[in-house]
Amino acid sequence: MTGSYPSLMEPLPAILVVDDDHDVLRAAKVALTGHFDPIFTANAIEELETKVECPLEAVLLDMNFALGRHSGREGLDALARIKARDPTVSVVLMTAYGSVSLAVEALKEGAADFILKPWRNDKLVAAALAAAERTRSARSGQTLDLDIIERRTIEQALAQYRGNISLAASALGLSRPALYRRMAKHGLDES
Amino acid sequence: MTGSYPSLMEPLPAILVVDDDHDVLRAAKVALTGHFDPIFTANAIEELETKVECPLEAVLLDMNFALGRHSGREGLDALARIKARDPTVSVVLMTAYGSVSLAVEALKEGAADFILKPWRNDKLVAAALAAAERTRSARSGQTLDLDIIERRTIEQALAQYRGNISLAASALGLSRPALYRRMAKHGLDES
């Protein structure tokens, strides 16, 4: 409505850095300070589930998480999990071993960009800021209207459970009559 | 909950094909019949907004839409629009002119795969089915619980409008008191 954001006064975007090495986390935090304000760090995938409960603009994710074994598998896994939780957030992958096929794989999985460790601070910041910008523009297109979101979610639940109202209702966290009412409200009852 | 879907009896996934050439649309429809059931077709980006009002499992999108001019720009634009509407759906791009940089660009933009025209029917079907599968797995991770979705959406709206309750409320499609109540319900009022 108002057009573009004021770029100077606005609070800094939120970011999450995931790496198993605490030194890396500290270094990243230093590099990002001043460009991002809430800077969350996590050294285990599990922390993703609990630690952050506010919407992120960007994520830096280490690929060779629990390194040595499947090179990058775990990172791609974590990437998928992050994307499942919030499909709009842009994730920048960090890796020490650059491989084209892995990069393509990661891009297919939804990574926004790639950065090699050890990084140059300005490159890291630039990639993170670009990711935040991408997240922002991806979000600007999508509606926030709760009615529309509810409608789409109900449609998805019905599709996923093949029209079984009882299952869909419990997946949606509603009682069955409640789902009936909302379906009627959205015109999903006759089709 | 139940594990995997039965693969024989279940209805076929929904797909959308976008191309400016009607012959291509027809050919695609023929090739896909039997593998997808609701097969929507569109020959203009605008139709995306109106035509389809049920959740899709896959999208085939022509890149050199309105070809001749910016090679693929329009396609990437349409891709972004589709992703803005539903970030979870996998989009397979079709193009007659394969270029590595364009492919990378498209992958960065969130494309699931690439296919060259003219295609071999089995390749097309395989790519589309893979995309549908990817969509399905991407969705299986994310919650359908309306309460949680409402909470996240409200968080996003508040972040986007920097805590301005009035603006956030109107973006969310509710009255200001309603937003207050829901914030309190989700514990977003003290922070």
Place this chain on the structure above:
DNA sequence: AGCGTGGTGTCCGAAAGCGGACACGTTCGG
């Protein structure tokens, strides 16, 4: 100062949404 504007937080009567319960129809398995 005085005023308009635009934000916040809260109240209350009216309106809606809620979910337990009931009456079905179908589909199994003994």
Place this chain on the structure above:
DNA sequence: CCGAACGTGTCCGCTTTCGGACACCACGCT
């Protein structure tokens, strides 16, 4: 053939939620 299990569609008393309205605060401006 009958009963158990499961799904659907609907009803109704109770609870929650709605949103217009009000008071208030903080600016910005002649």
